Amino acid sequence: MNLSEDLSIISLIMNASLLVKLVMALLIGISFMSWYWIFRKSFAIRGARSRTDKFELEFWSGGDLNALFQSAANDRHNAGGMERIFEAGYREFIKLRGRQNIDTATAVDGARRAMRATYQREVDELESHLAFLASTGSVSPYIGLFGTVWGIMNAFRGLSNVGQATLAQVAPGIAEALVATAIGLFAAIPAVVAYNRFAHDIDRISIRWESFMEEFSNILQRQGPGKAQ
Amino acid sequence: MREHALKRPEPGKWQSAVLAAGMHLLLGLFLFYSVRWQTSKPAAVQVELISSMPTVEAPVRLPPPPEPVVEKRPEPVVEPPPPPPPPKPDIAFKEPPKPKPVPKVEPKPEPKPEPKPKPEPKPVEKKPDVKPPPDMRREIEAQDRMFKEAMARESAEQAKREASREADLIAQAAAEGARRNAASAWGDKISAKIRSNIVLPPGATGNPEALVAIALLPDGSVVGEPRMKRSTGNPALDDAILRAIVKSSPLPKPDDPSVFVRNLDLVFRPLGQ
Numbered sequence: 001m002n003l004s005e006d007l008s009i010i011s012l013i014m015n016a017s018l019l020v021k022l023v024m025a026l027l028i029g030i031s032f033m034s035w036y037w038i039f040r041k042s043f044a045i046r047g048a049r050s051r052t053d054k055f056e057l058e059f060w061s062g063g064d065l066n067a068l069f070q071s072a073a074n075d076r077h078n079a080g081g082m083e084r085i086f087e088a089g090y091r092e093f094i095k096l097r098g099r100q101n102i103d104t105a106t107a108v109d110g111a112r113r114a115m116r117a118t119y120q121r122e123v124d125e126l127e128s129h130l131a132f133l134a135s136t137g138s139v140s141p142y143i144g145l146f147g148t149v150w151g152i153m154n155a156f157r158g159l160s161n162v163g164q165a166t167l168a169q170v171a172p173g174i175a176e177a178l179v180a181t182a183i184g185l186f187a188a189i190p191a192v193v194a195y196n197r198f199a200h201d202i203d204r205i206s207i208r209w210e211s212f213m214e215e216f217s218n219i220l221q222r223q224g225p226g227k228a229q
Numbered sequence: 230m231r232e233h234a235l236k237r238p239e240p241g242k243w244q245s246a247v248l249a250a251g252m253h254l255l256l257g258l259f260l261f262y263s264v265r266w267q268t269s270k271p272a273a274v275q276v277e278l279i280s281s282m283p284t285v286e287a288p289v290r291l292p293p294p295p296e297p298v299v300e301k302r303p304e305p306v307v308e309p310p311p312p313p314p315p316p317k318p319d320i321a322f323k324e325p326p327k328p329k330p331v332p333k334v335e336p337k338p339e340p341k342p343e344p345k346p347k348p349e350p351k352p353v354e355k356k357p358d359v360k361p362p363p364d365m366r367r368e369i370e371a372q373d374r375m376f377k378e379a380m381a382r383e384s385a386e387q388a389k390r391e392a393s394r395e396a397d398l399i400a401q402a403a404a405e406g407a408r409r410n411a412a413s414a415w416g417d418k419i420s421a422k423i424r425s426n427i428v429l430p431p432g433a434t435g436n437p438e439a440l441v442a443i444a445l446l447p448d449g450s451v452v453g454e455p456r457m458k459r460s461t462g463n464p465a466l467d468d469a470i471l472r473a474i475v476k477s478s479p480l481p482k483p484d485d486p487s488v489f490v491r492n493l494d495l496v497f498r499p500l501g502q
Contacts, residue, residue: 009260028253035252039245164437168459186256 009179016176017154023147023180027140031187034136037129038194045201048126051080052208059212065090065223081122082209086216089115093220108221115213123206130198137192144184151177392421396484415483419495422481427473429499430465437461439470439497447489450479458494470497 013024058068072079072087079087092114096107155173159165396414440459444452455474460467474495483489 032249032253035249036245039248040241043241043245164462166460166462168440 020147020151027183034191088118133195140184140187144181147180148177411485411488418481426476
């Protein structure tokens with residue numbers, strides 16, 4: 001009495017074979033995680049950019065370096081990447097300058113190394129989990145394709161018992177199987193877009209940090225001999 | 230230094246989780262509402278077309294002469310005919326009205342057998358009761374009449390009669406409460422009507438099955454073109470089925486109007502048994 005197929009998405013998923021269902025569940029899990037990281041990374045990157053803007057403004061508005069250093073050191077948890085780089089460099093510079101037998105060039109070198117270390121740590125922090133997005137983007141279509149191939153194999157196997165093969169007999173099975181690919185693509189596309197976008201944003205931020213490091217080194221170099229003795 | 234690298238706050242952890250969940254919910258809703266391809270079909274009534282035409286059976290059985298009338302008129306009118314061919318048709322309808330029609334058609338003999346069927350409405354049990362000699366005579370009489378009438382009528386009508394008799398049998402069950410049976414009785418009626426109109430093309434073999442979607446008006450007439458949703462694989466056979474459906478319009482109405490649905494899926498096995 002019910003030979004009419006109900007092709008709503010729910011029934012398509014429910015009618016799929018166990019393996020295809022597992023594939024779909026896996027893909028939904030991956031998709032969820034990738035969206036989770038997309039949101040977290042976008043918050044983190046937006047935060048890093050706005051803090052960098054804010055600190056750059058403060059720094060170049062000609063404030064006292066010591067005051068800036070104090071506020072950065074006191075507010076560590078809220079500091080942005082650039083602020084931390086500045087703090088690390090300046091702290092090292094002050095420490096080295098206090099020693100008797102160290103000249104300015106050496107002190108600036110030391111400050112630079114400290115800044116580089118902090119810079120790398122900060123960039124690494126920003127870039128963390130981007131690899132997950134990248135592999136989601138590249139792998140989940142294949143996982144979905146695997147589910148689809150499996151489902152289509154089953155659809156055709158069921159056909160072997162039927163004398164006359166019509167499109168209508170295979171169509172539901174194939175539609176079922178294709179849902180797996182659809183879910184894979186739904187997971188992959190945002191992940192790829194987000195990965196590219198984030199990678200680009202992080203590149204730009206790290207370039208800003210790097211150029212800040214160079215500029216700040218110059219400032220230290222200039223100011224060094226005057227205050228050192 | 231390493232301290233604050235580790236201690237740094239993690240912005241929007243929960244926010245992200247909630248947003249991701251919301252994202253998927255949205256996506257799921259979108260899929261659910263946009264990707265329902267064929268969900269709107271109310272019911273599928275299965276109709277089977279059988280290659281042997283049922284005309285042969287009609288004369289042999291004892292369906293009452295007035296039966297053809299029955300099809301077109303509402304149920305109460307149908308009652309008078311059933312009395313002659315024992316209890317079956319009677320039972321198909323409600324019990325209270327029975328007494329009335331019986332006296333009219335066949336005054337004396339009927340009342341006695343009738344009371345028995347009432348207590349036990351099931352067809353199986355009644356048959357033994359009906360068989361006794363008095364019934365046989367009536368049956369023979371009815372048969373004679375039937376033959377005359379049958380000769381007069383067209384064979385298509387006979388087929389209809391037959392179908393309605395079967396439908397009545399099933400409607401019996403429906404009277405007991407199952408609405409489904411009413412639906413299948415209707416399906417049988419439709420089947421009989423289309424069956425009588427199909428002209429099978431030569432050379433068709435096997436037991437192919439076709440699924441045809443039709444839309445009905447409340448009066449039973451077919452709206453638009455019937456749509457072949459699943460072909461038999463034989464174009465000539467498909468055409469024959471579609472033609473038979475168009476020719477059969479208007480299709481019979483269900484006895485129980487609540488069973489009526491606008492969109493029907495009919496399953497045909499024109500060559501099957």
